[in-house]
Amino acid sequence: MWDEPIELIEHHTRSVPTSLINRIQELENYLDSVWKSRTLFYEEDPEQPAPARQPFLRFEFSEGKIKMRAGHYVGFIQFEGQTIQILPKLFSSGQADTAFRHLGWWLDYGHRVKFPFADLLTGSEPVANFPEALIRYFAQFTYQLIGSQPYHQYEELTETMSYVRGRLNTQAYITTSLSRGNWHQLVCDHEPFLFNNKLNQVIKYVTRRLVELCRQVETRQDLERILFVLDEVDEIPCTVQDCDTIQLNRFFQGYESCLDMCRFFLNHQYLNRQNAQQRHFCFLVPMDMVYEDFVAGVVKTEVGSQLETIRTQATGWLTDQQVFQIRNDLLITDKLGSHLVVDTKYKVRKYELGDRKAGVSQTDLYQMVSYALRRTTNRVLLLYPLPFGQQPTEPKTFHISSELMKENTIHIRAEDLTVTGETKQEMLSNLVAQLRDAFLPWPTAEVDSLSK
Incomplete structure (x- = not known):
């Protein structure tokens, strides 16, 4: 069961909630693994050596209490049923909805972090619980998309069959069939028009993992509906690299946004693929980089012509x-x-x-x-x-x-x-x-x- 989000401001300190006191070491280990994978989502300054340990949260013992202090990274951390949200220092406590809406606006003008949720942040949907808002947007968008425009694709397959389909793979036929006396087993390369394709496999994999992270009933129902529509699609582990290999037909432009969201979730989940029930998910970006990138983007886009x-x-x-x-x-x-x-x-x-x-x-x-x-x-x-x-x-x-x-x-x-x-x-x-x-x-x- 997910607890209410813990709210922190950049560089501010607060007490560690009871639910996390006995899991601080686990949380630090998880954040260390995130830190080691940080090149997935931003570039570093080669002139400044990076710290060996994660800079997102620091745990301190003060006045007999355990406290945690946020660094200069903003975003959220979901860890075993608990959400920690870190707001930019330009906002005050209780302004999570406003703060995360602005974070999305800033990222939309930058180029270093791919943030495919700009449409969510221009509407009236609440985003005070930032990770839940992102999952909800993905679920609603994707369910409507696959329901109105199912995606089929020609995919090259190599199969052994009793008749020629497509073209005969001569090398494979000699190696695996003819050399063993199985002359009747033809190895063929062909391209069937499949619903069970790589894109739908990525969508299904991401959806399945988000079900474990989701806490709102309506969002979970939309995710379950997506899985029902994709029932015939193979459920296999997917990575960001799989997203990069997918070439979309120009008639399916709506799927570009869906693929970008899948790439985002795969980039920032840092899930243990050996444990499908593990509920870890985070999105953390350094605010100095976000601010610099935002100003540069506005200058180039809005003022550059002058x-x-x-x-x-x-x-x-x-x-x-x-x-x-x-x-x-x-x-x-x-x-x-x-x-x-x-x-x-x-x-x-x-x-x-x-x-x-x-x-x-x-x-x-x-x-x-x-x-x-x-x-x-x-x-x-x-x-x-x-x-x-x-x-x-x-x-x-x-x-x-x-x-x-x-x-x-x-x-x-x-x-x-x-x-x-x-x-x-x-x-x-x-x-x-x-x-x-x-x-x-x-x-x-x-x-x-x-x-x-």
């Missing part, structure tokens, strides 16, 4: 000896040939009145100076996300002059980005307007007044 070039993840070296790699998120060239370095910082900028640093860390400023020097530009833009419901503060520009660069003062501007909203359209319209303004040449009068 710019000359956009380079994402622009890498280079700080020194002439090609050591100390630098990697800014965006390198933008406008129509006039002016360059702008853009770097996203997934930090909540606490801009208090009288704070001359405007919530910008000294380390970040040092980093931006090196970016400006190596990219031969005097304009650098730092973009910070705003928590849900907050209004942006005024941009803050820092100016760095030097005797070495008398004519080229470096200007580093810190701005807040509105990456949340009541609707996806509201969020995008506000964000696009902010980005367009931020990419415009900064007024000379403003720069002069701020540098005094």
Whole structure:
């Protein structure tokens, strides 16, 4: 029986529920196995060594209690009847529905994580229990699809029979039949039009595993209906690699979304194939990567036509000896040939009145100076996300002059980005307007007044 989800915020701590106290070691072992398989769903920075142990949850002993602390990964973990949901730090406790809806919007604009549930998150369906919402969407979509458009496919088979069907496989016939005196056993290659094909086998396998994870009666019923329709299909273990080998006919475009969802579940289940009853399932992504990927996707899609070039993840070296790699998120060239370095910082900028640093860390400023020097530009833009419901503060520009660069003062501007909203359209319209303004040449009068 599934318990109510445990809710955590990024980098926050809470007590471990009674149901998990005796299974902490098992949970850590499971998360370690997930961590070792992490290349399935995102790319790492080769310059930063990855920790040997999983960074998703840390268990601490404090004041006689066992507590767990979330890292910078958000999503959910389902483990033996218990769901742990980790929300982005831009949201507060009790805002799971809003938080996961936004996570889906952000992933939809990115390219590093394939998230095939965008339609779910634009509707009114509740997503407070995120894993259950994903399973429900898959069940409803797939049942309607296979009921209205059953998928048959020509598949090549090699079979031994008493008559020629298709073409005779001469090599196999000589090896397995003729050499043993079984001249009447013909080995033939043929392509029957089958309902029992690889795609339906993948769908059936994924559906069977989701039945073990599902907790809602209506969703389970839809999954059982899918299994009933696919009763004639072989039930065999499938992997992500099986999904990649499937070539869909253009007349079955609806199955592309279904296949993407199957690929998603197979990527993130990490199930023990020897134990069909094991109920482990997780989806965890690093929020700094999600934020960076989302902003880059919006810039390319919504603002790109107004710019000359956009380079994402622009890498280079700080020194002439090609050591100390630098990697800014965006390198933008406008129509006039002016360059702008853009770097996203997934930090909540606490801009208090009288704070001359405007919530910008000294380390970040040092980093931006090196970016400006190596990219031969005097304009650098730092973009910070705003928590849900907050209004942006005024941009803050820092100016760095030097005797070495008398004519080229470096200007580093810190701005807040509105990456949340009541609707996806509201969020995008506000964000696009902010980005367009931020990419415009900064007024000379403003720069002069701020540098005094």
